[in-house]
Amino acid sequence: VIEAIFENLEAKHEIYRNIEPRMKTDSVLATNTSSIPLEDLATVLKQPERLVGIHFFNPVAMMPLVEIVKTSQSSDQIIERAIAFTLHIGKLPLPVKSSPGFLVNRILMPYLVEAIFLYDEGTTPEAIDKAALDFGMPMGPVELADAVGLDICHSVAENLSSAFSIQVPDGLEKFVKANKLGKKTGSGFYQYKKGKALKNNDADMGDQKMIQNRLLFRLLNEAAACLDEKIVEEIDLLDAGIIFGTGFAPFRGGPLNYSLERGVESLTDEMKALGEKYGERFNPVDGWKLVK
Template sequence: MRDLHRPAQHVHVVGAGTMGGDIAAWCALRGLTVTLQDQNAERLAPAFARAAGLFAERLKDPLRARDALDRIIPDVAGDGVGRADVIIEAIFENLEAKQQLFKHLETKARPDALLATNTSSIPLEKIGAALADPSRLVGLHFFNPVPRMMLVEIVSGADTLASLVPQAAAFTRQIDKLPLPVKSAPGFLVNRILAPYLMEAMRCVDEGIAPETVDEAALAFGMPVGPIELADTVGLDICLAVGKMLDPDANSPKRLTELIAAGNLGRKTKRGFYDWSSGKAAKGPAGSVPDGLTDRLIRPLLDEAQAAMAEHIVADADLVDAGAIFGTGFAPFTGGPLHYLASRGEFVPPSGQR
C-alpha cells in the first residue's frame, strides 16, 4: 500500500467522456500529472477542449492555464498505467467491459497503486470478481459536474481492503474534494436518496404539472436547483439507469422514456425536459405551486435517507446529512434530511449520535 503521507503525483484516467475527462482536468488543475486514456485521439479531443475552458475560467492567467493543460497527457496506448499512483476507471456503465478493463489494469499497475472505479451503479463485488485480488478495488464516485460538485463517495465492497479507504480519502482531500465513505450497495448513498426524488418529480410532469412548477416547488423548500433541471444536468439516461437499478419493477416515468427514445438526454444533448441550446435551461413561467407538491417531492428523499441510515450505508446520521447536502444539494439550512426530520419529531438518531 502506498504511504498515506506521500501525496499522489500521477493519476491515470481511463475513459475520456464527460466524467473521465473532467476528473482528469480537475486533477491537473490541482497540480497532478494526468495520463488520459481512450480508444483513439478523436475521443480524447472533447475532453481537452473542456479542460482548456476550465483552466481559462479558474486560473485566469493564460500561462498558468497552458501549464495545467500540459499536465494532461493523451495516452491512447495506456502507457501511464504502470507509472500511476492512482488509476481511475470512468468508462460506460457496463459490467463486462469494466471487468475486462480491470483484469488488464491489474496486470500493468504498480502493486501499491490505488485501483479505483467511478461506477455510479454497479456493485464493486461484481466488478472486482474479475480481479486476481478483488481486495485492491475501491470506488471513487465523483459527481457531475465535477468542477462544481465537491463530494466524492469512497466506496468499499465486501472484499475491499480496509486500509484502502483512508488511502482513497487522502487522495480525495489532496484534490480538494470532500470524501464520504460508503458501503457498496445499490446507489451507494447519494444516488439512492436522489433517484426516488427525481422520479417523483418526473411523475408529477406526467400528471400534467409543468416542469417549471415542479422545480419551483423544490426551490421554495430551499433546494438550490429544481429536480427536473437537475435530472437534465445529470443526464436523463443516467437517471433512468439508476432508477432501474434501484427499483427494477417500477414503471419509469412516461415523459422520461419518450425523451430518451428521441435521443434527448438533457444538457449534454442540448435538449431534455428543457431546451439547453443557450447553455442554460430555457424556462417559462412557473405559475402557482399546488398545495402539497413540495412535501410530495421531498418525502421520497427523506424516506430513503432514513432507510440508508438503518442499513448502515454510512457510519452515522451526520454523514447521511453531509452526503445529502453536498451530493444532492438538499436545502443546507435544514441541516440535512435526518436533521430536518428530527426537528419535526420524525427521526430519533441512534444512541451516541449527535
C-alpha cells in the same frame, strides 16, 4: 488507476481484465461508478481487495464531496490510501458501504423519479422546480435531471429499480428513445438556448404544497432506509453527504435533521396519507425508528 467509463458492468469488466495484469501488485484500482455495487465489479479481479470506489460528483470542480466506497473484501490500507488521495486533491471523503447507488444517488434518485411522475401526470416542469426552489434547493429536480442527462438518469434509475423496486417513469424512457437527453442535446423536459433553460413564466403552478411534499417525502424516506442499512453509520454523516453531494438546502440541516425538526411522527403520518393516495412508495420505511 481510476476507471471512469460509462455505467455498464460488462464494459468495466473488460477494462479490468485488460489493466489488472499490467498493474503493480500493491496498486489501487479505483472506480468512479455512480451506482454499480463493487461486489459485482470485483468478480473478474484476481485481487478484489484492491478495488475501491472513488465516486466524484459533477461538476467535479464545484462539488466537494467524494464517496469512498468499500466492501467486505476491501483492504483497510487501500481505503486509507483512497481517503488520503481524496484529501490531497482538496476534496471531502465520505466512506460509504457498497450498495446500488451508494448514498447520494440512492437518496437523490427517488426524488428525481417523483418529479418525473409529477410531469407524467401533467404537472408543469416550472411548478415542480418552483416547489423545490422554494424549499431551498439550489436547482429544481426537473432542471437537475436535464443537467445530469436523461440517459444517465435512466441508467441509474434502472440499476436501482432492480435492487429497490424503484419504478422507472414511462416519460423518462420516452425522452431517452427520442434522444432528448436534456441540456447536452438542447432538449429535454425544457428546451435550451445557449445552454439556458427556456421556462414559461405563465406556467400553471398547481398545488405547490402537495408537489413539495411528494418530492421531499421520497428523498427523506430513502434517507431513513440508508440509515437503517448502515450505508453510513451516523445521521450527521448522512446529512453532510446529502448537503455536500446534492446541495440539499444547507440551512435545513440535512434530510434527517430536517425530519427531526419537522417531527418524525407527524411526518410519517403524512407519508402514510400520501401512500393511500399515490401508492406504497410513500409508505414509511423501518429506518424511521432510528431517527431520533
